[in-house]
Amino acid sequence: MPLACGPDCQLCLDKLCMQKVPIFADLAREDLETIARRILHRSVPRGSVILSAGDRADAITIVNTGKVKASRYSEDGKEQIVYLFSEGDFFGEHGLFHDEAAPYQLEALTDVRLCQLFRADFQDLLKTHPNIALQVLTALSKRLHALEKTLGSQSLDSRVQALLLEFAEKYGRRQAGGLLVRLPLSREGIASYLGVARETVSRKFSQLELDGVIRAIGHKNIQILDLDALKANSKF
Amino acid sequence: MPLACGPDCQLCLDKLCMQKVPIFADLAREDLETIARRILHRSVPRGSVILSAGDRADAITIVNTGKVKASRYSEDGKEQIVYLFSEGDFFGEHGLFHDEAAPYQLEALTDVRLCQLFRADFQDLLKTHPNIALQVLTALSKRLHALEKTLGSQSLDSRVQALLLEFAEKYGRRQAGGLLVRLPLSREGIASYLGVARETVSRKFSQLELDGVIRAIGHKNIQILDLDALKANSKF
DNA sequence: CGTGGATTTGATACGGGTCAATGAGGGTGG
């Protein structure tokens, strides 16, 4: 990279964005620059809809900073959150491989910076760099595996436990007295993620607090007092 | 292919096997033969376990003839069927991209003929034929999309409807008075596929019969009298 | 420090699970 490259050098920002992404992990420097030139950046404010269900997506989109939720809406307006995407995750691949509308809506949960690569560029990339195809395959296979696990008859209690563990891992900060977790979603959002009623989430959290497993700090934070209790698959 | 090639020519059988599979759809004839030589065939009798959950799978496996179910078992022994694979479907890809144990058990529902391609050969293939990688990506993406759809809070009624439609499409035969569907699973199996109790499936089927939507013919066959009623998403 | 939206708590209804008893199918041997 040229010595003249300063803190605002767009090319460097682009490469930065790419280096966060596992699927581009093993690109050579020159390839990185070639691709970086094709990348389109978008900044999206918190709360705005990035893509509505039913729209065509003709680009793969990588989350550079911020959080994005993917959700489907049933006909009575109930929301089902399918994924929470954070830094380094990608979405929109469905539209690249199938000529179909987006299966879910994408919405910025925070202010977000996105990197987009359009279909033709991405497909070129897959053809010239088989390792990237392998990385994407690996990522999709992992996502598939995660969904398979949530399928079927797990009890609500264990799904709540799993959700708390997921949040603890992604958003937790070590602290005196336990892990402090800033929740990325409201109770309503958590309910949509779990596919249950808002009130049920409250009740489950209250019970966990009674059991001394967690402690609520306002509405947006939770302190995890007994991590092992969450990991214990008491019921499944 | 050589003129001497007779009806038992193994190479031709192999190519036959491969041509059924979408992921090998656009292989050139010569590539087809190269790969065909690497393929291992297995014949597996009905009811036998092809791969136990926890085993390592180091091959991708393609179903040539027959049906295979993929299922997970909870600790109390309850079965959750994750996939039903038929002719042309493939499985075992998870083990190729992740160094992990198989997430589910694979069991032959009928006598089955399988084609297997081992990890190294398959990965070579992906690298030399980017289009195959694209095909696999497409297949996985489609599978992912199907799982996403079943996620969350759909009512049991609509899941039963969806299951009947799936079976009607895959296993139905047009016939006077409606589609005749030979069920690939017992009530118990259907219950495991839906993640509900055996008795509940009976009750839902009975209700549909009362409503004049289906008609049971013995235990293994169902006649669909009102296809539109199944497609109507009355409740979701 | 008050206000409004979010959350929690309580009361009740309903869907599906479980257990138990009954009924139907289809293979086998007489």
Place this chain on the structure above:
DNA sequence: CCACCCTCATTGACCCGTATCAAATCCACG
């Protein structure tokens, strides 16, 4: 070819967990 038997499927009675509706309370923000 028919009757029998064993297994699978159906039906009924009851229970538990979660949804729903309603009310009270909390928290964040101005």
